[in-house]
Amino acid sequence: MDIRATCLNCMDGRVQLPVLQWIKASYPVDFVDVITEAGMDAVLSGQADISEILRSIAISVNLNKSTRLFVVGHNDCRGNPVEEKIHRQQIRDSVERLKSYWPNQEIVGLWVNASWSVEVVSK
Numbered sequence: 220m221d222i223r224a225t226c227l228n229c230m231d232g233r234v235q236l237p238v239l240q241w242i243k244a245s246y247p248v249d250f251v252d253v254i255t256e257a258g259m260d261a262v263l264s265g266q267a268d269i270s271e272i273l274r275s276i277a278i279s280v281n282l283n284k285s286t287r288l289f290v291v292g293h294n295d296c297r298g299n300p301v302e303e304k305i306h307r308q309q310i311r312d313s314v315e316r317l318k319s320y321w322p323n324q325e326i327v328g329l330w331v332n333a334s335w336s337v338e339v340v341s342k
């Protein structure tokens with residue numbers, strides 16, 4: 220069975236490869252299922268309807284047997300133009316929210332900085 224992870228990221232093309240490469244370098248993962256929204260950290264921590272995101276995560280977890288979820292925020296996000304401090308809080312809040320749905324998954328919060336390097340915010 221392939222080892223799967225699930226990545227909840229912004230749709231911004233600049234962050235896709237840095238995050239996927241970091242995940243594959245940091246964890247024993249064969250494939251990463253990717254779910255995107257403009258400003259994913261704001262969407263998951265806010266009041267928006269996230270039912271479609273939850274449906275995608277459920278397929279990744281229940282059918283693809285993903286055991287790790289990553290929530291990503293990034294520098295210069297046009298879909299969520301807030302200060303880094305707020306991004307980091309939103310990432311932590313997103314992780315906590317997803318833990319309430321998937322308490323048995325490892326859920327890791329990531330920040331992509333101005334150098335397009337990945338930092339762990341929470342795990």
Ligand SMILES: [Zn+2]
Nearest residue numbers: 229231296297
């Ligand atoms: Zn963005």
